[in-house]
Amino acid sequence: MFVPTLMGQCTPEQQAYWLPRALDMQIIGTYAQTELGHGTFIRGLETTATYDPETETFVMNSPTLTSYKWWAGGLAKTVNYCIVVAQLYTKGVCHGTHPFIVQIRDEETHMPRPGVKVGDIGPKLGFNTADNGYLGFDNYRIPRDNMMMKNAQVLKDGTYVKVARHGKATYGTMVFVRVLLVNEAAFNLAKACTIAVRYSAIRRQCSPDSEGSELQVLDYSTQQHKLFICIATAHALQLNSTWLWKTFSDTLAAIKQGNVDTLPELHALSSCLKALSTADAASLIEQCRHACGGHGYMMSSGLPYLYAFVTATRTYEGDYTILLLQTARFLVKAYEQVEAGKPLTPTVSYLSQAFTGKKLPWDSSPDGIIRAFQALAAGKLSSTVKSLRKRLESGLSYEQAWELSTIQLNGAAEAHCRAVMSQNYKSEIERLTVNSSPNVKLVLQQLYKVYLYYWALERTGDLLLYTSISESDIFELQLRYEGLLKEIRPNAVGIVDAFDLRDEVLHSALGSYDGNVYERLMAEAQKSPLNAEPVNQTFHTYLKPMMKGKL
Ligand SMILES: CC(C)(COP(=O)(O)OP(=O)(O)OC[C@H]1O[C@@H](n2cnc3c(N)ncnc32)[C@H](O)[C@@H]1OP(=O)(O)O)[C@@H](O)C(=O)NCCC(=O)NCCSC(=O)/C=C/CC(=O)O
Numbered sequence: 001m002f003v004p005t006l007m008g009q010c011t012p013e014q015q016a017y018w019l020p021r022a023l024d025m026q027i028i029g030t031y032a033q034t035e036l037g038h039g040t041f042i043r044g045l046e047t048t049a050t051y052d053p054e055t056e057t058f059v060m061n062s063p064t065l066t067s068y069k070w071w072a073g074g075l076a077k078t079v080n081y082c083i084v085v086a087q088l089y090t091k092g093v094c095h096g097t098h099p100f101i102v103q104i105r106d107e108e109t110h111m112p113r114p115g116v117k118v119g120d121i122g123p124k125l126g127f128n129t130a131d132n133g134y135l136g137f138d139n140y141r142i143p144r145d146n147m148m149m150k151n152a153q154v155l156k157d158g159t160y161v162k163v164a165r166h167g168k169a170t171y172g173t174m175v176f177v178r179v180l181l182v183n184e185a186a187f188n189l190a191k192a193c194t195i196a197v198r199y200s201a202i203r204r205q206c207s208p209d210s211e212g213s214e215l216q217v218l219d220y221s222t223q224q225h226k227l228f229i230c231i232a233t234a235h236a237l238q239l240n241s242t243w244l245w246k247t248f249s250d251t252l253a254a255i256k257q258g259n260v261d262t263l264p265e266l267h268a269l270s271s272c273l274k275a276l277s278t279a280d281a282a283s284l285i286e287q288c289r290h291a292c293g294g295h296g297y298m299m300s301s302g303l304p305y306l307y308a309f310v311t312a313t314r315t316y317e318g319d320y321t322i323l324l325l326q327t328a329r330f331l332v333k334a335y336e337q338v339e340a341g342k343p344l345t346p347t348v349s350y351l352s353q354a355f356t357g358k359k360l361p362w363d364s365s366p367d368g369i370i371r372a373f374q375a376l377a378a379g380k381l382s383s384t385v386k387s388l389r390k391r392l393e394s395g396l397s398y399e400q401a402w403e404l405s406t407i408q409l410n411g412a413a414e415a416h417c418r419a420v421m422s423q424n425y426k427s428e429i430e431r432l433t434v435n436s437s438p439n440v441k442l443v444l445q446q447l448y449k450v451y452l453y454y455w456a457l458e459r460t461g462d463l464l465l466y467t468s469i470s471e472s473d474i475f476e477l478q479l480r481y482e483g484l485l486k487e488i489r490p491n492a493v494g495i496v497d498a499f500d501l502r503d504e505v506l507h508s509a510l511g512s513y514d515g516n517v518y519e520r521l522m523a524e525a526q527k528s529p530l531n532a533e534p535v536n537q538t539f540h541t542y543l544k545p546m547m548k549g550k551l
């Protein structure tokens with residue numbers, strides 16, 4: 001967050017000074033926006049930066065306990081600088097939140113500067129290799145030039161000057177990182193399913209008939225149901241992340257030319273794709289752990305660490321619910337554009353289906369299922385807008401009507417995102433495999449069909465509402481899905497091997513390439529401190545006295 005924000009929010013002159021120092025690690029920085037009392041609601045942040053024209057400095061203050069910066073990675077003991085997002089005051093007027101570069105520790109002694117209170121926030125579910133910290137200011141002065149002035153400036157006399165034409169330019173870094181998080185979700189899910197599939201090929205448990213040998217657990221349909229959606233989703237997220245990155249790059253290029261027209265759609269896409277990819281990755285990594293039984297619960301499996309790491313991404317850089325509501329905001333506007341007969345941007349062009357008044361004829365082909373997801377998203381949005389308008393007609397304000405409709409709004413945004421992800425997944429596979437061998441094409445098509453069938457079967461209720469799917473169609477689809485799992489089984493290990501993740505990256509006794517699971521589990525167990533001596537001293541201090549009735 002530190003370097004991207006320097007690049008996104010500094011003037012060229014400021015970049016020329018700060019970027020080389022940051023990139024050479026002469027200074028180490030973090031991004032401190034969240035406070036003890038506010039994370040989602042950026043406009044509610046309490047830290048203040050008040051300009052003093054006499055000294056041409058900003059006075060940083062933490063007026064309340066809840067205004068203390070909280071969470072920034074590396075803030076506690078590592079960084080000596082940070083980007084602080086604060087309410088800017090000049091000439092007695094508040095101009096809202098702006099970013100400032102603030103030195104918090106001495107570059108030689110690393111001691112906190114006078115007026116700076118900094119420390120660690122304590123143990124967390126995961127991320128315990130990062131010293132997430134807290135930061136408070138007590139009339140701490142920074143030079144005027146430390147205001148990041150690409151989008152707004154304060155002149156020496158305290159005059160405030162707005163530079164950026166689009167009010168949300170300061171939020172640009174969060175869009176950038178959200179785009180990266182989609183890729184990170186794919187990578188971490190690929191690690192988890194590599195571990196779980198390889199282990200499932202090694203693990204033998206139970207034999208259906210008394211004479212036969214025990215089966216590889218990967219042969220069980222329920223195990224395939226748990227794991228093959230994980231492989232398919234890792235591919236889906238990877239392909240969507242490269243698609244989103246291109247969308248992001250195109251939008252940035254347009255903004256550089258002064259055209260912000262595509263920024264709202266990028267914000268909507270990056271919001272819902274970040275929300276869904278991190279939530280799907282976290283829940284499917286947990287599913288990989290479930291698929292590994294007790295050994296999946298061992299830290300040496302690598303799965304608990306992966307889950308703890310990825311589940312945080314559902315929260316940071318924008319909480320799941322909040323970001324889906326941002327997408328919903330864009331969708332409601334798109335719906336109104338259809339009503340007004342205005343053209344739609346590509347990712348929402350399917351919304352015109354919402355106005356046909358007819359159920360989409362069910363078609364179980366991959367393209368048919370994608371169209372069904374689009375009809376489902378259009379239908380959910382349409383009924384959401386109907387609820388909104390019913391509440392407005394009852395006399396509620398727009399804010400009240402919106403708040404009461406947020407459960408449906410989130411559902412519509414999730415459905416939209418699933419439709420976008422499915423469309424991208426299939427079209428990217430087709431684009432990338434044009435010259436591939438028939439076998440590669442076959443396997444990748446099997447995987448995107450798993451994704452489509454899995455989510456169609458997860459959403460049968462909605463499909464019954466918005467398409468002509470029948471009970472027998474659903475019955476057929478379930479059989480086809482189960483058959484497809486069996487087709488994938490022979491290639492399953494080869495498919496995860498194709499992620500090409502080295503043992504050093506997997507950090508897993510269950511997922512190592514050589515498959516020596518039991519030897520590795522035992523070797524990891526020997527590292528337990530409890531195995532340092534045959535009798536632990538607690539025998540003498542607690543157990544023995546207890547057994548002798550002396551405790
Ligand atoms: C929830 C948010 C988006 C609310 O924003 P806010 O300004 O309060 O108002 P609105 O919801 O009314 O939005 C106004 C307007 O602006 C558009 N917009 C909002 N955000 C963006 C954006 N990022 N890019 C482009 N456009 C944006 C919005 O669509 C509206 O446009 P209209 O045309 O409809 O008026 C905001 O408060 C928010 O983003 N909250 C989340 C906070 C967050 O993400 N924090 C991250 C902290 S850093 C971190 O977590 C680091 C983690 C570690 C690491 O990454 O290493």
Ligand SMILES: Cc1cc2nc3c(=O)[nH]c(=O)nc-3n(C[C@H](O)[C@H](O)[C@H](O)COP(=O)(O)OP(=O)(O)OC[C@H]3O[C@@H](n4cnc5c(N)ncnc54)[C@H](O)[C@@H]3O)c2cc1C
Nearest residue numbers: 031032033034038039040071072073312315316317318321
């Ligand atoms: C591991 C980790 C690392 C982090 N690193 C950083 C960092 O480096 N820098 C930084 O600045 N921050 C960082 N954060 C903080 C992170 O950005 C915030 O936690 C996140 O933005 C959510 O804000 P919050 O914690 O205040 O939750 P809140 O916003 O208080 O959310 C709590 C609950 O309220 C709900 N809610 C909130 N507002 C609404 C609403 N308007 N409508 C409906 N529901 C709502 C949310 O959905 C959620 O269920 C980090 C967090 C974590 C977990």
